[in-house]
Structure formats: structure tokens, C-alpha cells
Amino acid sequence: MTDTERWREVFDGGSIEAEKESFQRFAEVFQSIQEATRRKFGWSHPQRTLHAKQTAGIEDARLLIDDDAPARFCQGYVQAGKEFGATVRFSNASAAHLPDASPDLRGVALRVAIPGGGFHDLLMTSFPVSHARNARQFVEFAMIASSGDRATLPERLVEHFGAAETRRMLENIQQGARKSPGLARERFWSRGAYLWGEAGPVRFNLRPWSDDDAKPAEVEPDDLNADFSARLAQGPVTFKLALQSFVDEERTPIEDGAVEWREAVTPSIDIATLVIPGRPSIDAEAAARVDGLAFNPWNAPEGFRPLGNLNRARGAVYSASAALWRK
Numbered sequence: 001m002t003d004t005e006r007w008r009e010v011f012d013g014g015s016i017e018a019e020k021e022s023f024q025r026f027a028e029v030f031q032s033i034q035e036a037t038r039r040k041f042g043w044s045h046p047q048r049t050l051h052a053k054q055t056a057g058i059e060d061a062r063l064l065i066d067d068d069a070p071a072r073f074c075q076g077y078v079q080a081g082k083e084f085g086a087t088v089r090f091s092n093a094s095a096a097h098l099p100d101a102s103p104d105l106r107g108v109a110l111r112v113a114i115p116g117g118g119f120h121d122l123l124m125t126s127f128p129v130s131h132a133r134n135a136r137q138f139v140e141f142a143m144i145a146s147s148g149d150r151a152t153l154p155e156r157l158v159e160h161f162g163a164a165e166t167r168r169m170l171e172n173i174q175q176g177a178r179k180s181p182g183l184a185r186e187r188f189w190s191r192g193a194y195l196w197g198e199a200g201p202v203r204f205n206l207r208p209w210s211d212d213d214a215k216p217a218e219v220e221p222d223d224l225n226a227d228f229s230a231r232l233a234q235g236p237v238t239f240k241l242a243l244q245s246f247v248d249e250e251r252t253p254i255e256d257g258a259v260e261w262r263e264a265v266t267p268s269i270d271i272a273t274l275v276i277p278g279r280p281s282i283d284a285e286a287a288a289r290v291d292g293l294a295f296n297p298w299n300a301p302e303g304f305r306p307l308g309n310l311n312r313a314r315g316a317v318y319s320a321s322a323a324l325w326r327k
Contacts, residue, residue, distance in 0.1 A: 027320035057290030075197025124188035127176030135313030181217035242268035
């Protein structure tokens with residue numbers, strides 16, 4: 001049985017066209033949330049719907065494909081021994097610019113410059129699964145959370161989703177939202193699945209590679225940018241990029257973003273090293289340019305396209321969000 005016989009995409013509404021119509025509605029909802037957030041904080045213009053606060057921006061990173069990268073993962077531009085320039089944006093997940101010491105998810109957006117002048121965006125967050133199973137659930141949760149009294153949020157969620165789903169979503173968010181040990185010590189996961197050429201669907205993750213960064217932090221930093229700058233002043237920061245392969249629809253589903261692809265089922269296989277060069281301090285002008293980039297998982301070669309309902313929705317939603325905050 002081939003991979004394409006074992007995995008499939010299921011479109012909300014029964015067709016690609018019907019699903020795309022729903023995505024346009026979701027994009028409009030997120031634009032309204034952007035505008036509501038702008039008014040709430042008195043900003044002169046909207047910012048990103050999520051991941052609004054950049055914690056570090058780097059323009060001169062390098063992605064080195066391992067010399068011993070497994071042949072099945074050497075697809076398209078990803079070939080053993082190749083090296084590519086990369087841009088990296090670290091962020092807090094919140095729509096607000098909260099203090100870095102606040103519990104939150106953290107994100108990393110990696111833009112790989114590929115031959116021919118194109119690029120490939122790899123987006124990840126610091127928790128292996130989404131609280132939402134699909135885009136519809138994500139948007140409905142966001143609408144409920146952004147309206148009404150926060151004290152009544154659990155009961156309003158129960159009324160809409162039921163007790164079991166509400167408990168699962170809130171526990172997921174509570175586990176994922178924590179203080180950061182420092183950007184160099186964070187691990188990040190794609191959460192959704194992606195096509196990886198003829199290797200089929202994968203999820204990818206990024207983890208600290210140097211011995212110092214892999215150790216637990218003695219003190220959690222209050223300023224993630226300053227902490228990361230101090231770490232870079234000591235030398236390069238390195239991460240390993242790894243892939244997990246699709247196994248079956250039950251244990252590694254394509255369409256359910258709330259199910260973790262567990263290491264015991266599909267181990268992470270290293271394929272590349274991300275190197276962020278050391279420097280006396282982070283260049284503020286370069287960081288500002290990084291913060292102005294609109295990352296999107298659909299910025300990808302065809303053979304590496306996103307899979308699953310949540311990922312398909314992100315193409316439309318991220319583009320609509322960027323249309324507002326980049327004005």
C-alpha cells in the first residue's frame with residue numbers, strides 16, 4: 001500500500017470550493033478580531049492577529065542539511081550537504097504585547113532561501129498540538145474568547161462545545177501557556193502536517209542542539225530579546241530540524257490538529273541544523289525588517305505544501321491578516 005492510499009485530506013463542506021468559502025468567512029472574523037484588538041489597546045493600526053510581539057529577529061541564519069540526512073527525506077531542494085540562508089522570527093503567541101514573563105506560547109517562523117530566488121516558510125510553536133481540531137473550532141473558540149466576560153468563558157465554551165471538548169481545549173492551553181526558559185532553550189513543533197515530496201506527510205520540529213542550551217534554565221528571563229542577545233554574545237545558537245513521518249490516520253491524523261504525533265509511534269529523525277551566528281548584540285534594524293515580513297505556511301514549493309484543514313485555512317487567514325497589519 002502506498003502512502004497516498006494510506007493518507008487523505010477531507011474537505012470541510014464536502015469539496016475544496018465549499019471549504020474555501022468557509023475560509024473566507026473565517027478570515028473576515030479574524031480581521032474583525034484584529035480591529036477589536038487595535039481599539040482595545042489604542043494602537044494606530046492593526047497588528048498580527050496572533051504572534052504580534054516579536055521577541056527576536058535574525059536575518060543571517062543558516063540551514064545546513066545534514067550530510068547523513070536519510071535519503072527518503074532528501075526531496076526537492078532539501079539535499080544532503082546543501083546549505084541555505086535563513087531568516088528567523090521568534091515571537092510570543094498572544095495578540096497583545098504582554099511582558100515576556102507572562103505565561104504564553106512561543107513561536108518561531110523560519111524562512112529558508114531556496115534556489116531560484118524562492119523561499120520556504122516553516123512555522124512552529126512551543127507546544128506539540130493545537131487546542132483546536134480544525135479551523136472551524138479554532139475560529140469559534142476565538143470568537144467566544146474575544147467576547148463577553150472572561151470569568152464566564154468556561155461555561156460559554158461548554159454551552160457551545162460540550163464539557164469534554166471544553167476541558168480538553170482549556171487543559172491544552174493551560175499546558176502550553178507557560179513562562180519561557182529562553183528562546184535558545186525552547187523546542188518548537190509544526191503541529192500540522194505537511195507534504196514532504198515523495199516522502200509523504202510529515203510533521204517537523206526544532207530543538208536546541210548545543211549542550212548549554214539543552215540544559216534547563218536556572219532563571220526564567222523577563223526579557224527574551226535581551227536574554228537571547230546575551231546568549232548570542234557567547235557564540236552561535238544551534239537547533240536541530242527533525243521530521244516525523246505519517247504512520248496511519250488513527251495515530252498520526254492529517255485533519256485533526258489536536259492529536260499529537262507521539263515519538264513512540266513516529267520518532268523524530270534529524271535532517272538539518274539551524275545555525276544562528278554569534279554576535280555582540282542583535283541588530284535592531286535587521287530585526288525590524290524581519291518583523292515586517294508576512295510569514296505563511298503556504299509560502300512553500302508545491303512538493304512541500306501544508307496539509308489538513310487547519311493548515312489550509314491558514315493560507316487565507318494569514319493573508320487577510322497581513323493585508324491589515326502591513327498597510
